[in-house]
Amino acid sequence: MRVMLMAAAAVLVGLSVHAQEVQAVKAARVHLGNGHVLEPGVILVAEGRIRAVSQGESLPEGVELRDLGSFEVTPGLVDAYTHAGLPRGPNENEEGSEMTPAFRAATALDPADEELERLLAAGITTLGVHPGIRNVLAGLACAVKTAGAGRGPHVLAGDLALEINLGSDPRLGNRSPGFGWAGWRTRLPTSRMDVVFLVRDAFQDALAWRKARRKDPGLQPVPQHTILLRVLDGELPVHWLARRQADIETALRLAREFSIPHNVVVDCWEAHRVAELLSRDGVDVLHGPFIHPRNHWGGRREEALHFSPAAPRLLRQAGVQTALAHGGVERGETLMDGLRFAVRAGFPAGEALSLVTAEPARILGVADRVGLLAEGRDADLVAFDGDPLAPTSAVRWVMVEGRVVLEHPAEHPAPEPESGTEVEK
């Protein structure tokens, strides 16, 4: 029995060593994620990372080849604003309080959430998972991989940004006192003014605490203040959920009032209307899905009335760093679909992929690991069976951290084996 166990262990070790050998992935076109395309291209992968990317056909000796034929390879896509992985309900929004800056999405991640699998099938390998929309200081976003070598979805990097929700969402569920009704829901905010008040109050409290700390070094740190002070010191960016023009301007005003160094506006459907202000203040944009007002499930439908697929182009023209986020896979429609509409509305096709690869990776703060096919980055690759920007192209193959995690998706099942031998693609 013991001999068998040791033999089994030896086989397993042998397998894992094999997985660490160098692989070469070859495809007719390789999109690096920064606008450059190699035709054909070869990507060398070792130990879960990209060792080299080169144009042409030549391969080094003794390397296992994965020939993807006519497929086109892109970096694993990055959806930098989503709530996937946080199960609906209590885990997504801590309802007990509106001010939960210490709520860490990284600790609430549920790797079994089926949405993560759907996102992976859509070619999205890295997510910016954010706490829900119902709190004002909602908590800390994290980066999540939708798959991994030898393990499932996992946190890539935690505590990447503080999410602050402006606009009408944070007041969902709250009620003004009146007609004798009272309960724990009778609390602020019940209006946009309340939301802004709470934000300013929180930052001012943090500053006051710091001042008091200088006089009394023994003062106990409070998590909320610690986080806000890190924001003020430029160690933690703020992701402002601000959909309408007025909310975006409010975010900019608050950022200026407290001299917050790093700001990103998120889900901002009217950002293109204030492009100059965003450019002036050096604020990045994580644009939300181009969703029809009818389907806006959030606060109020007016918030989605002015969205435009031309927004990424208009923002780019004004000099604003923009990325596209989609949030999930709604009935089969994905981040790539959103990108296709941005291109249709005039975003230059040659640079479009960066909106869903390098740019969101940079905004999230994980550009050293994902978002580009370049030496040292994680080996996260997606293969499409045609031009990735064409709606007729499907995701056929996905590699995360050097391990192939998806082949033969539902709509393109594996070909029937011919005369007993498996046809490998």
Next chain:
Amino acid sequence: MARSLRVGLVLLCAAAAAVAQDLVVRNARIISGKDAVAVRGSILIEDGRISRIGRVGSTGSMVPEIDAAGRFVTPGFVLAETSQGLSRSNERMDVVPFLSVLDDLDPGSGFFEDSLRDGHLTMLVVPGDRTVIGGMGRIVHAYGLTIEDMTVVPEPGLKISMIPADGNRAAHVSRLRRTLEKARNRLEYLKEAGELDEVELTGNWDVDLERMQVAIQERAMLRLLKGDYPALVSCGTPGDVVQAVRLGEEFGLRLRLVCEPTTWRAASYLGERDIPVILRSRFEIEEEDPETGEKVRRVVPRIFHEEGVRFAVCSSPSGLGRRYLWYQGASLVRYGIPEDVAFRAITAVPAELIGLGERKGTLEAGKDGDLLILTDHPFSGRAWVDRAVIGGRVVYRRDRDPRLTEVFGAGG
């Protein structure tokens, strides 16, 4: 004199809404809809009908001319089923065969404006699913000042829903069956009574029912049973499909089936009987295996295709890409369905399934002069409708669309 001339011109322009026109479109890459191959050529429309495709000689200065060089020309897309364009898609009462969408259609609805912009030129508008028998549908163009201007077919079929609003299928089907039986009995009685009372029957049931003084509320069902028009039946489960086909056989009804993706298990049943269907806009569904809990993703149009069922697909305004028929077609290709099948699923097949196969759905001599001039291949994902033409008349121009300029800014 000047005043009467002006009045005359105004009247002439108003009348022009209904008048078919001549048009020649030159140098286009024409995708006829018989297949999905783009062939260079020109199209001549005379008196609202396509008279020539391919090489068109000089047409003189009286025929408006469009140079479509570098652009694609396709048939107008046909939307086989929608409940948009109505202020309410259903009444509270559920057996209302005597209602008609005529009474609720709003020509000014933004839905029709969007439809032109998106290339959906002809659509069958029906009451919604929250009904047993919902009333008469109507086939309209997406263009026209009044419903009369827009109407293509006033009585294309009666809406029947197999999908119970409250989930109680047994009661729902029971009501449907009783209504059909009652109508059939009434029809038999009237046939006999007509002979007994020696009422002079013309054979045109609309007239005969009037002569026999049959109440208006009854006529729609009687004419359905007589076969004057089909039943447009929406199905939510495979059982609904089988029930609908059986009821159709039992009562001698002409049927058009509209299928939710959850009916996919009936695909082989339909394939064996060579029954074509209209598929609703959602293509992917996820099902949970009741025993293992494992989730399985299915691509429904692909299943129907593999079972040999011919289908048309619909669009739905609730969706990013799904709101556009051209995107739906491109999605079919993405799922592995051949391009010609995908293209015909938004043109020739829906035209045929709504009873307009002779007039619309392909670009062929003799058919209606309805076409789209697109800036790119319809499945490229980049195409915009540059011009939309109905009956030889240009009904939409992208360069004169103020909403597009507003939404997309200059150069959009």
